[in-house]
Amino acid sequence: MSVDLDQFKGIFFEESFENLEAMEAGLLELSEGEIDLETVNTIFRGAHSIKGGGAAFGYVLVSSFTHVMEELLDQMRNGEREADSMSVNILLESVDVIRGMLEAYQEEEEPDEERPLKLKAQLEAIRDSSDEKPAPSAAGDSVTEPDTDTQNDELTGWGISFVPHVDLLLTGNDPSFLFRELAELGEIQLEPDVSGIPAFAEMVPDHCYLSWNIKINAAIEKEQISEIFEWVEDECDLDIQPVYKKKERRADDRRAEDRRSDDRRSADKSVDRRQGSRRGGGKSKVPAPAATIRVSTDRIDEIIDMVGELVITQSMLSQLGEDLQLEGLDRLREGLDQLERNSRELQEGVMSIRMQPISFAFNRFPRMVHDVSEKLGKQIRLDTKGEDTEMDKMVMEKINDPLVHLVRNSMDHGLEPPEERIEAGKSEEGVVCLSAFHQGSSIVVEISDDGRGLSREKIVAKAVERGLVKESDLLTDEQAFRLLLEPGFSTAEVVSDLSGRGVGLDVVRKNIESLGGSIDIRSVLGEGSTFTIRLPLTLAVLDGQLMRVGEHTFILPLNAIVESLQMSPEFISGVGANTELYRLRDEYIPILRFSDVFNVGERLKNLENALLVVVEWGEKHVGLLVDDLLGQQQVVIKSLETNYKRIRGVSGATILGDGTVSMILDVAGLVELSNVGRETASAKALEHSQAG
């Protein structure tokens, strides 16, 4: 019987990638100069568990590589080595290499060995360069090296003294698995030592009181044995001694000697051999594990409680339904209320599983900034704010690329070189700031820099040249900057010529809009730029306000609504033929007519007493003219794109209680459309007046 390790592989990979991230973060802290023991420990722990896991799954390349890394870290931990920038950079590179290897293994492929081996040699060089300590043996201190004078003798086997600590079993390790693995290497003799067993009354059932003396009769490498015990190294006292038979020195012993003197290489070799045997064992290939998410058990417990309540409500309702009489009506209503509450709670609970702090997305940036700043020769500091802001995991995965793009842009084109900054009277160090926060039903992510800012004139000039706008067009700053997001703008020549920006920003915009979000640009020439991404909190469910326009029922996200009111005629004023403003307290709000934007419903002549729903998007307020407000309810968002395509001003569709489909409005899109709509409407009006 063999243990099926495959089911743990997925967990191993996920944990390893998390560990790598933690190591990366730790290394970046180190690079700032101070050696913090806790940080080194964190990095060490990450490397250690990757090493152990790698060995357990037979990814020897990973475990042998991590081993060297671990030793180097150990030297730092013991204060024998400074964290100079060279070793930190090499360690950072090592993190990349390990990630590469793990990714290959995850895809069930053999990783490229060249880069790891080269880097490993570099790591070893650093490790051995320390003059305060002789090069330690790679096998670790718990294992004693064979005496040199025994090298003339023939190796017949190994004697292993394995004394587990009492809590070995609590860490999930089972000695019998280790023995089984040992037995694969050769014939073994097990001699349990039962002297440690206490009186029955004092026994704790999950403690391990046994220890073993093991003899293995096979001329194998020591590393092959220590590798098996690698995972339990810290939970036991281990002593591995060679067993020799006297014999005359033979020529091939030289090889053995070489092997011992360079145990790293031999570890590799033994690794390859082991792998070979594993593959040979006819292990069936497993499909790559599905994407997983980590959830705290508390959250799951909450959900289970909610399901329990739901079941109770359901049984109450079905009991009522069996014998429904008029006097039961009140109880039925009560039960339905309860059902509604239950399902809403349950839904919120389930949705919360998908929510993760945005730090998962932000964490990769320190590394990127570190690398890019070196490459560009700029001093860049990264500030992050609001890392705890939670967002849907799926949304987060999808905005990763746009974020990387924007941050890169900021560093590359936004921030000036140091000389230029000093000339402009700024501090030499440029700052890129990532921040996230909630606003209403959306989450806002901002990428800002204190660089040179955008030049409005150049952008507009370029846009005119590209035929995107006419010279006579009057553009607000915001509209001008938005031109950067147009597809026509994304050519390389624009970049060199203009103050930077522009490559592929249309792709960024497309990605964000496909998530139902929007992107805005603010910039002050010479002071910096800010890119603001606004995204819906979740992609699945929202609280909606149903409203009627003509024969149509539309749904508006409830938290986009500021207020609804009946318009008083004295507050309505027109600007030109087709722009109407409503004065709400001390603010003028543009009125948006669905008849203009969507060409639905009648165009009301008299706005007196008509219903206006004031919505908010970012800092803007717009009033939507509707015929009637219907109920409020939660709606499940169905994508229109799946089977049709994206419609401006509509974020999706939903199915109402009666089975009919209704459109969910996208406030950002509506606001944009309203400008276009007004233009066409005024054009129409012009035609009318000319005709009339």
Added chain:
Amino acid sequence: MQTVASQESETQFLTFMLAGEEYGVDILKVQELRGWENVTPIPSTPSYVRGVINLRGIVIPIVDLRDRFGLEVVQPGPTTVVIILKLESKESKERVMGIVTDAVSEVYTLNQSELRPPPDMEGSATIDFVKDLATIDDKMVILLDIGRLVHEGILGDKEESALAE
């Protein structure tokens, strides 16, 4: 039609009527047939996209082929049949869409040799969506290139669908 010869070159077509003419689509692309039901219009879309319906929890668009082909548009009646098509889309996911037809006619098994290419006609947009013509009982049956019709003629993503092919 009973001949079993050369399986590969034989294709089955579901045909339907549209203003007196018989049109056919590859039967493997047909998911199901439905009667007419009320649709929810989509704002800012061409008139031939009548709207969307709820097909067992998914939202699918309903396209009026009469309107798309520039024929006289009639109000759907009791004989109106909506053919639900399932197509490969460029994201390799399936796309489901309904087309409104006057009535469903027959299922024909046609051999490749029975199919004639449509004549080359400049300026006729509709003929672009015709893959082949066949003659059955002295009557012309128009076999539609439904993938092209949907991607270019309805979704209007000409460039993207060209890339996918």
